[in-house]
Amino acid sequence: MVGSTTAERGARRQESPGPPPARRLRPPRLRTMIIFAVALALLGAGGSWLLYGSKLLRVERVTVSGTRVLTSAQVREAADVPLGSPLISVDTDGIEARLRQKMPRIDAVEVVRSWPRGIGLKVTERTPVLLVEKGAEFVEVDDEGVRFATVSEASKGVPLLELTVSRPGSAAASHRRFGEHRLVREAVRVADALPAAIARDTRIVKVRSYDNISLELSGDRTVAWGSGEKGRAKARTLAALMKAAPAARHFDVSVPTAPASSGS
Template sequence: MAGSTTAERGERQQQSSGPPPARRVRPPRLRTIIILAVCLTLLGAGGGWVLYGSDWLRVERVTVSGTRVLTPEQVREAAEVPVGSPLVSVDTDAIEARLRRELPRIDTVDVSRSWPDGIGLKVAERTAVLVVRKGGKFVEVDKKGVRFATVSVAPKGVPALELRLARSGTAAASLRRFGERRLAREAVRVAAALPEAVSRLTRSVKVRSYDAISLELTDGRTVDWGSSEKGAAKARTLTALMKASPDARHFDVSVPTAPASAGS
């Protein structure tokens, strides 16, 4: 029989020199899996013990910041932070809810964990823009209309609300339409819009009707503000008018595009 041709020998050599067969990847042994599982379990148990069972990460201190009228001790007492409890288990939402409920003077509060052993309480108190006389005391009202505190002495530089609502005549229609509560809220909006320099000088915000709100300043000067609408424009106009007419005794910004001043 004739021998193989040169072409056949080349083909056999090419086949014999092809890529080596792929190596089989052996799955991890059962023993290895068990060891890894035990290690993970121990790590988890150890981490859980550190967070919940050890004395390393428990609440030992409560810090308070941001107070003005309230004292840090008042905030701590109202917060009722569970000192001695694991830090990770402290319900920060519940603490925030208690502070808002027990201390209405607080506007916003941020409760945070301070590792390894602290709770931080950062509060922002409400600022009164108006006070309402109630008997011999004063109720503080913020710019949102929230009545948040009753005090014996009116805070300095905060105007008082005076509702002088007409019960008859044309002005009475405003009372019937809006009601006393709504008109009081309009006065709050006016007080919140006052420039700071004017607010400090304002003794009272007087409301006769929705469109007839006026200011009485501490030196006897008066301002016709009109309604609470366009408060920002009226504030700018009043500031400019008072600078332009420093001796005037009466200012009218009820129509901010056509202001007026009178008296000297």
């Protein structure tokens, strides 16, 4: 059997179909582009109208959470949220600034949009750790040394702060060097370091100078604390000392590695 000739093989190669030609991407027609652009414009206009012009997304209510001493009505009044305004345009930073300015008791506040028609005010109030007597009233001091409110009745379980640094000598020099605010901060450090059981029994935190702070406890007991430094170590030492000498009336933890107690 005679094989195919060279001419026949060449003819077959010419007859066999090759790969399909690549399709060329046609540019979008002008009409399609115009329709797409118009659709986008309508969609944007509709969205803008829904957010700013529609009555569906306007502020109708203001909710308040997290208050303890303040009332929800007080917070809403101070916030002055513009009812009836488009929810999207409400100035949440401005509301937060007003609340902080008008209500020093507020430590932190979060203003959130509650879609579709509400504003939420999440409030965190300052907690007093010390009280300063002011005539017949009391000024509350928080854990940052901020004097944030004046109340007619002392908060239960919160000790009084006594600053007795007006006398000449080292106490007055300490006052000039550190300033009253720094001395208050040191008193706050001491109050914050106290174990809960001892804190409940603390009636007065007395500051004579930066390194001369003492406590007056219930039952005519006193504690020489020293400065606000090494507060946790002093607190542990005081708790152990009071347990070892329950009848003692005077404790000294100003040097926590060498504590002392006396009296009965």
